[in-house]
Amino acid sequence: MLRAGMLLALGGAAAPLTGCDLFDREDEPEPPPDPLRPMVDESLGLxxxxxxxxxxxxxxxxxxxxxxxTHTAHATELARIVGVTLGSAPAVDPSATAPSAPAAALAALRAREKAAxxxxxxxxxxxxxERAALLGSIAAARATHQEALK
Structure with missing residues (x-):
């Protein structure tokens, strides 16, 4: 009977705590975005x-x-590491345009690859x-892409 009384007393004392702000996490700041998140977007843009x-x-x-x-594969792997989902992006971004001349299109892609x-x-x-190997591989691929566009 003593045990039942103690359990009841402890349960009754803990019940009011569930409704208070003691367990609310609203005041905690959001964690900063992953520094690799922009690289996901950059790879998708490329x-x-x-x-x-x-x-x-x-x-x-x-x-x-x-x-x-290759750029899509990079974005997929970066997104996995960052912890974001890519969703079902269209195969071609409707806002992406290409120069009308093939040589100009290749030059524009080379410039984007160099910046990337x-x-x-x-x-x-x-x-x-733990991230440097992937990023080094991506940097090397982008250098190779510049050469492939010459």
Whole structure:
């Protein structure tokens, strides 16, 4: 009987705590966004640019689509590490446009790749060891893409 009374007393004392702010986490600040999140968006943007150029210049599609696929794969892996879902993005971003001349399209893609390689290199240098290998691989792929577009 003593046990039942103690349990009842403890249960009664704990019940009021469930409705108070003691367990609310609303005052906790949101964790900062992952520093690699912009690289997910950058990779998706590169893939969309390649696909838009391939659509605008079908004669370049065999050359550009594999690179677009590589950028999509990078975005997928980065999203997995960052902990975001990519969702079902369209194969081509409707806002992505390509220059009308094939040479200009290739030059624009090379310029984007160069800027993206620089951001991947900077991210690699700042990343912890468990992320550096992936980022180094992405930076190297982006350098290779620049050469493939010449």
């Amino acid at each position: 893939a969309a640019a390649y696909r838009a150029s391939a659509l605008a210049h079908p004669d370049l599609a065999d050359r550009l689509n594999p690179i677009a696929d 390689q620089q951001s991947a290199t900077a991210a690699c240098a700042a990343a912890p060891a």
